[in-house]
Amino acid sequence: MGREKVLFKSEEKKSVTEVCAMLRQMADKIEQGHMTLSQGGNEIVLDFPRSMVLEIKVEDETKKRKGTKRSLEIELEWYPDAQDEDTSVTIG
Numbered sequence: 001m002g003r004e005k006v007l008f009k010s011e012e013k014k015s016v017t018e019v020c021a022m023l024r025q026m027a028d029k030i031e032q033g034h035m036t037l038s039q040g041g042n043e044i045v046l047d048f049p050r051s052m053v054l055e056i057k058v059e060d061e062t063k064k065r066k067g068t069k070r071s072l073e074i075e076l077e078w079y080p081d082a083q084d085e086d087t088s089v090t091i092g
Helices: 016-032
Strands: 034-039 042-047 053-063 067-077
Touching: 016 034
Parallel strands: none
Antiparallel strands: 034 042, 053 067
């Protein structure tokens, strides 16, 4: 099993409108092939390949005092140094 190292993390409360705007902006940057994420003094530049693995997951987590918390996770995976390869997946 490989080791995982967090290179950047951000968590902030946003309105639905702000979330949608951020997701649209991220989609545009991914389509352009690169994105810079920054917060405080932490910054990372991401270069995206032409294809990557898209994972979508919905989870429910039960908290004793607060009830059930639902989360939607959207994850993109790729090997930064690998040649582009066809890893397309159909969702339907």
